[in-house]
Amino acid sequence: MKKIIIANWKMNPKTPRDASRLADKIGRGVKNIKSVEVVFAPPFIHIPAIYKFKTGAQDCFYEKSGAYTGEVSPLQLKACGVRLVIVGHSERRALGETNEIVNKKLKAVLGTGMRAILCVGEAERQKEIAFPKIIRDELHEGLSRIKKSFFRNLIIAYEPIWAIGTGRADTPKNVYEITTIIRRELYRMVGKRIASKIPVLYGGSVDDKNSYAFVKDGAVDGLLVGGASLNANKFVKLVKAVAGL
Numbered sequence: 001m002k003k004i005i006i007a008n009w010k011m012n013p014k015t016p017r018d019a020s021r022l023a024d025k026i027g028r029g030v031k032n033i034k035s036v037e038v039v040f041a042p043p044f045i046h047i048p049a050i051y052k053f054k055t056g057a058q059d060c061f062y063e064k065s066g067a068y069t070g071e072v073s074p075l076q077l078k079a080c081g082v083r084l085v086i087v088g089h090s091e092r093r094a095l096g097e098t099n100e101i102v103n104k105k106l107k108a109v110l111g112t113g114m115r116a117i118l119c120v121g122e123a124e125r126q127k128e129i130a131f132p133k134i135i136r137d138e139l140h141e142g143l144s145r146i147k148k149s150f151f152r153n154l155i156i157a158y159e160p161i162w163a164i165g166t167g168r169a170d171t172p173k174n175v176y177e178i179t180t181i182i183r184r185e186l187y188r189m190v191g192k193r194i195a196s197k198i199p200v201l202y203g204g205s206v207d208d209k210n211s212y213a214f215v216k217d218g219a220v221d222g223l224l225v226g227g228a229s230l231n232a233n234k235f236v237k238l239v240k241a242v243a244g245l
C-alpha cells in the first residue's frame, strides 16, 4: 500500500499567497517521490490557491446545501477539487463535535465519493487499559450504519490528544499496539477483506526525526502532520524519510 502523508495546516498560513508558496516549495521537494502520496489540508479559503496539488479539507458540514450560515458542504469541496476530508479531528471535537455529528459528516463525505479520514484518540494515556473505551466508541459510533461499500474510501487516523502539538509524540511501539487493536476492531465490523484495505495513520508531534520510525516500527500506512507541515524543509525531509530516501 502506498504511504499517505497529510499536511494539516490548521488555521495557517495567513494569506492565499503564503499558502501557494508553501505548497509550491513542498511540491518541488517531493516531486520525484512515488512511494508516498502527499495531500495538503489547508483552511477552506486557501483551497483555490493550491488547486494544482492534491488537496484535502480539515472539516465540512453534513448537509448538501441550504440555509446553514458559515458552513461548507462536501459537494462544494468536491467541486473545488478536494479529494479527502478530515472528520472528527480532536480540535473540532473540543469545540463540541460529537460522535453523532462525526457519523453524519462521514456519511456525507463518503456519499460524494471523496475519501474521509476519521480521527480517533484518547485524551490521556491509561497504562492499564490496552484499548481505551473512548477509541472504541469513536470507531463504533463514528462508523455506525455506514454502507460497507463506503469503507473503500475510509482512512483512520490514530491521534492521541496528548501528543498533538505538544512535541511529545507517542512511541512507535505503542502506536503499533493501538493500531493493531483498531485494525482488529475494523475486521470485526466489516470483515477482513474490506478492513485490510483501510489505511491506518498516526498523528501527534510527527517530525522529520521520527516519521520513519512510525511507519517502520509503528507499521502505520501513513501520517497526519500538523506543526511540521508548515515548515517546507522539515516536511520534505519528513516525507523523504518515510520514502526511505
Ligand code: PGA
Residues within 6 Å of the ligand: 008, 159, 163, 164, 165, 166, 167, 203, 204, 205, 206, 224, 225, 226, 227, 228
Ligand atoms: P501536530 O498535529 O503534528 O502539530 O502534533 C497533528 C494533528 O493535529 O493532526
